[in-house]
Amino acid sequence: MTENDLLWLPARELVELQRRREVSAREILDAHLAQIDAVNPKVNAIITLAEDRARELAARADAVAARGELLGPLHGLPVAHKDLAPTKGIRTTYGSKLYADHVPDHDALVVEQLVHAGAVTVGKTNVPEFGAGIQSTNELFGPTRNPYDLKLTAGGSSGGAAAAVATGMVVIADGGDTGGSLRNPATFCNVVGLRPSVGSIPMWPAKDPFAPLSIQGPIGRTVDDVALQMSVLTRADPRSPWGLGDPSRFRAGLEYDFSDVPVAWSPDLGGQLAVDDAVRTAMAPVYDALTGISGKVGVAAPDMTGADEAFRTLRGWYRALNYGDRYAAAPEAFGTRVSQDIEHGLATTSAGLMRAHRLRGQLFQRFAAFTGTYRYLVTVTTQVLPWSADQLWPERIGATRSENYLDCMRSMYWFTVLGVPAVSVPAGFTQDGxxxxxxxVGRSGDDIGVLRLARQIERALGAGLRRPPVAVRLGGGDTGGMRGGGTGGTRLTC
Structure with a gap:
């Protein structure tokens, strides 16, 4: 078993190797820490490294394995947590100058769940300020760079998480998704990101525990790695009204016969979306793959009228709810993206809020009718390719000019409004690599069905097997990484 093997094996295989005592959690951790040293200074995905905490958790995992037991489904797997999730004793900045030296006294529930299941925390991943953006950059740490082209963005807001997983620095990562923050960086970094159904994953802490837009979810290199995390993250918790009572469905396997299941294909949602030509071209093999999976593939799309207004109104209102007090006290400490969102929310009237909810209800009913005909919808994840890491958003979507960072996220946040499961899976590459x-996208609550179809597409296309060149180390790679004083992040003693 080489160090390189330990970086790229699927999650379940790594756990099974530990169960058979063929490899230790500490050996797995050492391989990933070496990868962080070699790669992170280039991509800037992990912005706070917690090596001491990681070694404690790996030693705990090995002690349990020595007794012939496992801590849980994620035993000994290195994980990084999004820097929007509080981590006890580990710096959590939310990408904001206001929290540059903030060290929480508690873990977010998503962190508790992963660690309780045996995962080994190695650090925190980069985000835009308060998660507002499709480009993971902030004034504290700068941008996370795309591992397939370091001049370009890794996306956002879970860009650090996706880049860390794509480059073998961690096996799995948690993220969050409001307008596409799990799905956008997944497509930019050639990994898998799932926005689960509203209600499937409990969240704590939260100002409004019933809020339906921002939810947490998993990122992995394979659909199976994502399903494994869902078997942990969906367990109910009394601090949240959400969560499944029995998450065992995600451990039941992903094999399924879709030959008689109606599936809709529409790369631009029937002309409702502007999509770059290069994205369309790279997605071309998907249709043929679908026809090999289902004998009932049709070209069709749901009517998404009203999704824009509903999402932007509700998103601004929730931004104001979460950050309005701090913004009122120190508006100069907030960047342009967050300020615009908060101001939009503060200006929302009760009539505007009622209209947004009415539009949302109508959208949901139309989509429910659509999925009565077509069980699943397969469409574009992101309308654009990665752009310069020095720009907050792309200037254009095809021939359409972008006015703000939300304009190129419609393909994702239109489904956020519906609260349904949506997963991004690698589909192909442009001529530039x-x-x-x-x-x-599937029906509300059918997260396992969405993952099963994603697994079939993943297997048919094989695009996720292609690794970014920056992640391949020959002869040991660089030595000037984070633990050696590199600029990619900070080592903490935990």
């Missing part, structure tokens, strides 16, 4: 993902 940039990855493109495809999005699978």
């Amino acid at each position: 940039l990855p493109v993902g495809v999005q699978i």
